[in-house]
Structure formats: structure tokens, C-alpha cells
Amino acid sequence: MLATLVDTFRRNLRSYILLMALLAIWIGFGIATPAFYSADHIQNVLTQMAIIGIMACGMVFVIVTGGIDLSVGFGAGFVSVVAAALLYFNTITKPLAALFPHMTPGTLEVVSAVVIVLLCLLLGALIGVFQGFIIAFLAVPPFITTLGGMFIFKSGILMVTKGKSLFISSNDTYKYIAQGLLPPMFGYVLVALVAVVLFTMVFRSRARKQKYGIELPHIALDLAKAGFFTLIVLGYVLVVNRAFDHEADASIRGVPFLVVILALIGLLMSYISTNTRFGRYAYAIGGNRDAARLSGINIRKYLFGIYVTMGALMGVSGIALAAYVGSGTTGAGGGYELDVIASCILGGTSTLGGEGTIFGAIIGALIMQSLGNGLQMMNVNSNVQYLIKGLVLILAVWADISMKKKKG
Amino acid sequence: MDQDLILDISGVSKTFPGVNALTDVSIQVRRGEIHGLCGENGAGKSTLMKILCGVYPHGTYTGTIQLDGHELKLGNTSIREAIDEGIAIVYQELTLIPNMTVGENIFLGKEPRNGVAIDWDRLYAETAALLKRFKLDISPHALIKDLGVGQMQMTEIAKALSEHAKVLILDEPTSALSAAEVDKLMQILVTLKAEGVTCLYISHKLEEFFRTTDTVSVLRDGRVVTTLPTPKLTVAKMVNLMVGREMTERFPKGERQPGEVFFQVAGLHALDPKNPSREVLKGVDFDLRKGEILGIAGLMGSGRTELVTTLFGEYGELTAGTILLDGQEIRIRSARQAMDHGISLVPEDRKGQGLVLRQTILENISLPNLDRFASFMRIDHDAELSEARSFARSLSIKAPSLQVPVETLSGGNQQKVVISKWLMSEPRILILDDPTRGIDVGAKFEIYKLMNHLAESGFGIIMISSELEEVLGMSDRVMVMWEGRSNGTLEIAEATQEKIMARATGIELAQES
Numbered sequence: 001m002l003a004t005l006v007d008t009f010r011r012n013l014r015s016y017i018l019l020m021a022l023l024a025i026w027i028g029f030g031i032a033t034p035a036f037y038s039a040d041h042i043q044n045v046l047t048q049m050a051i052i053g054i055m056a057c058g059m060v061f062v063i064v065t066g067g068i069d070l071s072v073g074f075g076a077g078f079v080s081v082v083a084a085a086l087l088y089f090n091t092i093t094k095p096l097a098a099l100f101p102h103m104t105p106g107t108l109e110v111v112s113a114v115v116i117v118l119l120c121l122l123l124g125a126l127i128g129v130f131q132g133f134i135i136a137f138l139a140v141p142p143f144i145t146t147l148g149g150m151f152i153f154k155s156g157i158l159m160v161t162k163g164k165s166l167f168i169s170s171n172d173t174y175k176y177i178a179q180g181l182l183p184p185m186f187g188y189v190l191v192a193l194v195a196v197v198l199f200t201m202v203f204r205s206r207a208r209k210q211k212y213g214i215e216l217p218h219i220a221l222d223l224a225k226a227g228f229f230t231l232i233v234l235g236y237v238l239v240v241n242r243a244f245d246h247e248a249d250a251s252i253r254g255v256p257f258l259v260v261i262l263a264l265i266g267l268l269m270s271y272i273s274t275n276t277r278f279g280r281y282a283y284a285i286g287g288n289r290d291a292a293r294l295s296g297i298n299i300r301k302y303l304f305g306i307y308v309t310m311g312a313l314m315g316v317s318g319i320a321l322a323a324y325v326g327s328g329t330t331g332a333g334g335g336y337e338l339d340v341i342a343s344c345i346l347g348g349t350s351t352l353g354g355e356g357t358i359f360g361a362i363i364g365a366l367i368m369q370s371l372g373n374g375l376q377m378m379n380v381n382s383n384v385q386y387l388i389k390g391l392v393l394i395l396a397v398w399a400d401i402s403m404k405k406k407k408g
Numbered sequence: 409m410d411q412d413l414i415l416d417i418s419g420v421s422k423t424f425p426g427v428n429a430l431t432d433v434s435i436q437v438r439r440g441e442i443h444g445l446c447g448e449n450g451a452g453k454s455t456l457m458k459i460l461c462g463v464y465p466h467g468t469y470t471g472t473i474q475l476d477g478h479e480l481k482l483g484n485t486s487i488r489e490a491i492d493e494g495i496a497i498v499y500q501e502l503t504l505i506p507n508m509t510v511g512e513n514i515f516l517g518k519e520p521r522n523g524v525a526i527d528w529d530r531l532y533a534e535t536a537a538l539l540k541r542f543k544l545d546i547s548p549h550a551l552i553k554d555l556g557v558g559q560m561q562m563t564e565i566a567k568a569l570s571e572h573a574k575v576l577i578l579d580e581p582t583s584a585l586s587a588a589e590v591d592k593l594m595q596i597l598v599t600l601k602a603e604g605v606t607c608l609y610i611s612h613k614l615e616e617f618f619r620t621t622d623t624v625s626v627l628r629d630g631r632v633v634t635t636l637p638t639p640k641l642t643v644a645k646m647v648n649l650m651v652g653r654e655m656t657e658r659f660p661k662g663e664r665q666p667g668e669v670f671f672q673v674a675g676l677h678a679l680d681p682k683n684p685s686r687e688v689l690k691g692v693d694f695d696l697r698k699g700e701i702l703g704i705a706g707l708m709g710s711g712r713t714e715l716v717t718t719l720f721g722e723y724g725e726l727t728a729g730t731i732l733l734d735g736q737e738i739r740i741r742s743a744r745q746a747m748d749h750g751i752s753l754v755p756e757d758r759k760g761q762g763l764v765l766r767q768t769i770l771e772n773i774s775l776p777n778l779d780r781f782a783s784f785m786r787i788d789h790d791a792e793l794s795e796a797r798s799f800a801r802s803l804s805i806k807a808p809s810l811q812v813p814v815e816t817l818s819g820g821n822q823q824k825v826v827i828s829k830w831l832m833s834e835p836r837i838l839i840l841d842d843p844t845r846g847i848d849v850g851a852k853f854e855i856y857k858l859m860n861h862l863a864e865s866g867f868g869i870i871m872i873s874s875e876l877e878e879v880l881g882m883s884d885r886v887m888v889m890w891e892g893r894s895n896g897t898l899e900i901a902e903a904t905q906e907k908i909m910a911r912a913t914g915i916e917l918a919q920e921s
Binding site for chain 2: 208211215281284287288292296298354355
């Protein structure tokens with residue numbers, strides 16, 4: 001039992017080390033500033049990292065194929081100011097109202113928010129189509145294409161905003177995307193769902209492994225793992241629902257909507273990475289492009305698809321960004337690309353390609369966000385915050401490299 | 409010691425686990441001569457070169473090497489050490505930096521300086537003088553990438569000579585050159601000889617020895633068979649010396665009756681995609697029957713690999729010729745199209761082209777075959793695993809599970825993974841490019857048995873091999889390639905090592921049919 005435990009631990013060493021690093025950061029900051037454990041902060045930290053985390057899910061695929069996307073920061077910023085402009089100038093609401101004069105103001109608000117979200121998703125995907133086409137079919141290196149994209153989208157931001165901030169005051173439905181909390185009841189349903197899914201997965205995968213005679217880890221270990229993750233989700237839901245705080249106002253209880261979006265995207269992308277051709281081919285292309293080509297994989301087609309996916313996720317982040325800050329600003333999204341890339345790398349994605357997980361990237365994003373928030377709460381000057389983030393990134397990669405060297 | 413000797417290799421032996429790469433090799437090279445070195449693939453030429461340039465440092469081999477009167481003891485710190493001692497090697501693969509000029513390349517790492525700055529005037533003046541001395545018609549300011557392959561080779565030689573080398577080693581310098589470029593190189597070698605440069609000349613093209621060398625040493629199975637003045641040799645005699653060896657019982661003989669011809673290749677011509685002035689395939693004809701193993705023999709650079717990668721749609725485009733499958737002409741422009749026609753290729757470079765090393769056995773086997781298990785949003789892992797398992801089992805891949813990365817496997821097991829991956833794609837024609845290279849004897853035998861089994865069950869198998877014994881031991885017929893052409897197909901009953909070698913070196917030509 002102990003031997004299998006040690007063995008499993010060793011095989012998943014990397015994810016455990018990452019989780020432990022996160023845990024260490026949380027314990028450290030918790031001791032330094034108790035506010036780190038407050039319901040307010042716990043509710044906020046995941047929302048804040050979601051914009052980065054969503055894009056990191058796409059960036060993992062990009063980096064796995066040996067590429068990079070520098071344009072995601074300003075790209076998301078561009079989408080966010082477009083969304084803000086559509087709301088600020090009532091570009092969608094006015095024609096809708098003219099078209100359907102009997103619509104109540106409430107319905108009109110919801111419908112226009114939905115239309116704007118769809119348009120912005122499309123815009124993100126089109127950005128991906130544009131860059132993906134250049135990278136995959138014109139063979140311009142990703143670094144250069146997306147560096148160019150960075151300038152182009154920055155210009156786009158300035159053209160749309162004309163140097164002003166565009167405030168979104170008219171549409172609360174839209175702001176709900178990043179600021180809304182789901183009813184507490186939903187949180188509990190979520191916990192139940194997670195528990196059912198995790199435990200069914202344990203039994204199904206064990207049954208399958210048994211069928212093929214693959215050695216099974218001890219059932220207690222699998223159950224403990226599922227139980228552990230369920231408990232974490234339960235704990236989170238209890239805290240953000242403020243279940244034990246009877247004083248709290250109903251308006252601050254609940255799981256943030258954006259966190260659920262991040263979780264869904266994370267699960268979807270993680271599923272794609274292991275359970276579809278798209279995911280498999282991405283890893284094969286990054287692992288050995290010649291072998292992939294000689295295996296009959298249409299490399300251009302899949303590279304194109306990966307940048308389109310990245311663009312669509314950039315769109316999602318842009319939509320969330322506008323809703324989160326409540327306005328479209330001239331500096332929107334600037335520098336996010338660095339956080340996104342750093343999250344992936346911290347999460348174990350190799351810049352040489354062929355290696356990396358969605359789960360790792362999301363944990364990486366959470367580590368970066370926790371570091372930032374914790375330092376801020378400790379009143380560490382923001383000049384120093386970047387210094388520390390930079391050192392942590394380098395340290396993490398160095399530790400990983402030296403660990404690999406020891407193993408090989 | 410004879411004052412006339414510049415390089416005296418005496419009693420050098422080198423073993424690798426399980427193989428004697430060199431056994432008691434002694435070669436004397438006289439000052440100012442061009443000394444040829446020939447032998448079959450795997451005879452030990454490259455091992456000897458690697459010893460001379462310090463890749464295998466002093467102490468990893470036995471015997472002594474005297475250079476210009478003192479013993480050569482190279483560490484393995486860098487290639488610089490051999491250069492400082494006076495040994496310069498021009499490699500088969502060019503080692504120039506494409507975006508730098510001829511002058512910059514020649515003086516790379518030893519740029520003349522003016523204080524801290526590079527003295528460009530002197531660098532280019534010296535380059536010009538060097539090029540002029542050897543009558544090389546190349547501008548010192550030209551970028552390497554703008555040069556032809558031949559000129560690159562000349563630049564490489566000039567670079568070696570700028571080191572004031574005592575011995576210049578040319579390792580198959582003509583393998584990438586066109587006929588005109590070869591002539592030019594031969595002229596330069598004559599000039600060099602007049603300048604008093606000593607050369608060790610390695611080549612697979614036997615007639616070249618008669619154009620340049622004074623003396624030739626023949627290597628076979630890691631031993632020096634003979635060293636003779638070139639005038640005392642003929643190509644036929646050299647071939648005899650290179651292959652004269654006994655066949656051993658290393659090959660399982662299958663029981664099979666090849667069926668009718670179903671795949672025909674006629675008049676194939678193709679250009680080198682990297683050097684379009686060079687034609688790599690200059691007329692290849694052969695056919696393949698169901699249930700047979702067709703061996704393709706030929707020296708390195710004869711176009712064997714180019715032929716099969718072209719058939720697989722991943723090399724040059726055909727400039728002429730037809731490919732018929734079941735009597736229908738087919739066109740193959742990509743690996744996917746080749747697979748759709750039932751053609752599979754186990755590539756020459758197992759690690760570089762056959763496998764994604766970091767991925768698991770399972771992932772590698774199913775890579776070209778995922779379409780069979782996958783719908784748009786789902787891979788059927790159960791089906792994938794069970795099918796991969798049945799292949800792993802029937803090929804007896806030895807591994808703790810299918811979930812281990814292939815980089816942890818032995819060469820033989822890795823090759824079985826590559827073969828599994830291609831068998832799963834249900835090919836009709838399986839092309840194996842040097843399938844047993846770098847694999848130990850036991851695993852080789854298993855792969856031979858597998859090939860026999862596959863042929864018996866009706867596959868058409870094309871096997872390229874660098875080892876003549878393997879070709880003779882495994883094939884039903886042998887197609888010999890020589891300088892990009894097919895030089896006839898021999899029935900196994902009439903094929904001998906000498907006959908194959910005669911065809912591979914072009915001293916015997918197939919009758920036009």
C-alpha cells in the first residue's frame with residue numbers, strides 16, 4: 001500500500017509539487033495577512049485569475065506545438081473595448097429596439113448582451129483565423145506574426161476608444177458575466193455534481209483498466225483523491241456562499257459566474273487535450289514534427305485550428321475583461337500576454353513543445369494571482385511585486401530542469 | 409620511424425558493447441599523398457575518423473596513433489583539439505553557417521583582431537589569398553546560402569586548410585555533388601597535392617579512387633584487408649576485397665510463394681528539393697509482387713532513401729515516371745495519400761522521424777491511425793488500447809505497459825513500435841528503410857521473423873538495407889541502386905555479394921530491357 005502510494009506520488013510528482021507550492025503560498029500569506037483567508041478574497045482571487053486562466057487554456061496548446069502567442073493581451077483588450085463601445089454607443093440596443101418595439105427594457109438588455117457576446121466571440125475567432133492563416137499557411141513564425149498582431153490590436157484599441165474610457169453603465173446583464181454571483185443553491189448543486197462525476201469516473205476508469213489488465217492503484221487512493229477534490233470544491237462553495245456568516249447580505253453570497261465559465265473551459269480544453277485527435281496531434285506536432293508529418297497528419301490544418309481556438313478564448317477573456325472593469329480603456333489587456341505565458345510555463349508547459357497540461361496552467365495562473373494578491377495585501381510595493389513574480393518563474397523552471405537532470 | 413610518414417595508425421582496436429568496430433587497424437599515410445579509404449557501410453571507416461578527430465578520445469581505444477612523429481592523445485573536450493594538432497575533417501554534412509559570408513565562416517572562432525574589434529580587412533584579404541592559392545572561384549563576401557552545394561564543399565575544404573592542417577580528411581565529399589562539381593573537386597585535390605597537403609580520402613564511389621589517390625586501404629568488418637598503391641588495384645578487385653566474407657546463419661528463411669505483381673514503378677525521376685540542380689532519382693524501375701520481400705541495395709548516397717520517401721509522398725516531386733498500383737496509375741503527394749493507397753514507410757531515422765520519443769507506446773502506435781478510433785469529439789480509448797495491445801503482443805514489444813514513453817525502450821523495441829504503428833494502418837505495401845540499424849542481434853532476428861511472417865500473409869515488403877548479408881538473407885529479389893538509378897533487379901538465386909557490389913558501384917550495368 002505504502003509502496004504503491006509512493007509510486008503514484010513519484011509518477012505525478014510534478015503536479016503534486018505544483019499543488020504544494022500553491023499550498024505553501026496560501027499558508028504563508030495566510031499567516032502574514034489573515035485577510036488572505038477572508039471570504040471576500042477567496043471569492044475574488046479566482047475571478048481575478050479567470051481572465052488570464054481562460055487564455056492560458058488556449059496558450060497551452062499553442063506552446064505545446066512549439067509556438068507562442070504574444071498578441072493575447074492586446075487582442076483581449078481589443079475585444080473588450082469593442083464590447084464596451086457596442087454598449088456605450090448602444091449600437092446593438094437601438095436597432096433591436098426599433099426592430100422589436102414591444103420588447104420590455106429588461107428583455108432588450110438581455111438580448112443585446114447576448115448579441116454582443118456572440119459578436120465578440122466571433123471577433124476573437126476571426127483574430128485567430130487571421131493569425132492562424134499567416135502562421136500555418138504562410139509559414140511566418142508565430143513569434144513574429146503575433147508580435148505584429150500585438151501592435152495591430154493596440155492600434156485597434158486606440159481607434160475604437162479614441163483615447164477615452166468607454167463606461168458600461170447601461171447594461172447590468174453584461175456586467176453580470178464578470179461581476180455576477182450565482183445563487184447559493186446553485187453552488188450546492190455544483191458540489192453534488194462534482195462529487196457524482198468524480199466518483200463515477202473513479203469506478204468507470206477502474207472497471208476499464210481492469211478489463212484491460214492494467215495494474216490498478218489501491219481503491220482507497222483513488223477514492224481519497226476524488227474525495228479530496230470534492231472537499232476542496234465544497235469548502236470553496238461554503239466560503240463564497242458565506243454559509244456560516246449570517247450577517248452577510250444576500251447580494252454577496254454565491255459562486256462567481258466567471259469562475260464557473262473558467263471551470264467549464266478548463267474541463268473542455270483538458271478533455272480535448274487527451275480525448276480528441278485535435279489534442280493528440282497538437283502534442284505529436286510539438287514532440288516531433290517530422291514524425292507527425294510522416295504519420296500523415298495535416299500539420300497546417302491543426303496549427304490553424306489551434307490559433308483559431310486561441311483567438312476564440314481570447315474573445316471570451318476580452319468579453320469578461322470589459323464586464324470586469326466595467327469599461328473599455330486604452331490600456332486594456334496590456335501585459336496580460338506575459339501573465340498567460342508565465343502561467344503555462346509555471347504549470348509545466350515546455351517552451352520546446354510537446355509537453356504541458358491545462359490543469360497545470362490553471363494552477364500556474366492561480367499561483368501568479370495568489371502571489372500578486374498576497375503581496376498587495378502585505379502592502380508590498382508593486383515595483384517589488386513584479387520582481388518577485390519574475391524570480392519565482394525563473395526559480396520554478398530552474399528547479400524543474402535540475403530535477404529532470406537528476407532523473408536522467 | 410620513417411620520416412616520410414605523417415600519420416601512423418598502428419594496432420588500433422575499438423569495441424562497443426557487443427561489437428568489435430575496429431580490430432587491430434594499422435594504416436600508414438605518407439607525407440603529401442592522397443590516401444584512399446574504402447569499405448562497405450559499417451566496415452569501420454567512420455569509427456576510425458571519429459578516433460582521429462577525438463570524438464572517441466584517447467583511452468577509449470587501444471593501439472597508438474602517431475602524427476608527424478609524436479603520439480596523438482586527444483581528449484574529448486572539443487573538436488578544436490584535433491584541429492590544433494593538425495587534423496582537419498571535412499564532414500559529409502556541411503557545417504557552415506548559411507547566413508554568414510565565406511570569409512566569416514572560414515575564420516569562425518579565430519577571427520583576426522584589432523584590439524577588441526574584428527579586423528575585417530585582414531579577414532577578407534586572407535580569405536581571398538587562401539581561395540586564390542587553391543584556385544577556388546568563390547567571392548570571400550558571398551553568403552554561404554547563395555552558393556551551390558559544390559562551392560560550399562570547396563569553402564569547407566578551404567576552411568579546413570586555413571587551419572594549416574597536416575592531414576586533411578575528406579569524408580565522402582562527393583555524396584551531394586553533381587558530376588560537374590565532382591570534376592571540379594578532383595582538380596582541386598590535384599592542386600592540393602601539388603601544394604604538399606596530405607589527404608585521407610573516404611568515398612563510396614570506387615572510380616574516384618582511381619582519379620585521385622596514390623594508395624588505397626580497404627576496410628572490412630573493422631579490419632584492414634589490404635593497403636596497396638592505387639595502380640595495382642582495379643574496381644573489381646576492390647569490390648572483392650570489400651565483401652569477401654562468409655554468410656552466417658543469421659536469417660530465418662521463410663516459406664513463401666510470391667504472387668502476382670501489383671505495384672510497378674517505371675522511369676522515376678526526381679530532383680533534390682534542397683538543391684534543385686541535382687537530380688537524385690535518374691530513372692528507377694522496379695516491380696513488387698504480393699507476398700515477397702524486395703531488397704533494395706546500394707551504397708549510401710545512391711538514392712535509396714530518396715526513392716522510398718518519394719514513393720511515400722514526402723520528398724521531391726516527380727519530374728517523370730509512373731507509379732502503378734493494381735494496374736492503375738496513382739499520384740502520391742503526401743504521407744496521407746500514400747497511406748490511403750496502402751503504402752506505409754518505416755523511416756530510416758527511427759528517433760528523428762519514426763517516433764515522438766516523449767510520448768507513450770500507445771500514443772505512438774495510434775498516431776497515424778487515430779481516425780479509426782475517433783469521432784469528432786471523442787477518441788474511443790478502449791478500442792485504441794485493445795488494438796494497440798494486440799499489436800504489441802504479436803510483435804512481443806517488451807515494456808512494463810503501453811503507457812511508458814518510447815524513449816525508455818531499447819532500439820529493437822522502439823523499432824517494433826514503429827512497425828506496429830504502420831501495421832495498424834493496414835498497409836498493402838510496407839517499406840522498411842534500414843529496419844535493423846543500431847539494433848542488437850537478438851532483436852534483429854525477431855524483426856526478420858516478423859518480416860517473413862508478414863510476407864507470408866500477403867504483404868508486399870520493400871526493404872532497404874545497408875548490410876549486404878541482410879539483403880541476401882532476407883530478400884526474394886534484390887533491386888540495386890547506383891547513383892540515383894535502378895541498376896537491375898536480381899533474383900535471389902543468382903545474387904551474390906560480388907554481383908550486388910558490382911552493380912552498386914556501376915562497374916556492371918543492367919541490360920536495357
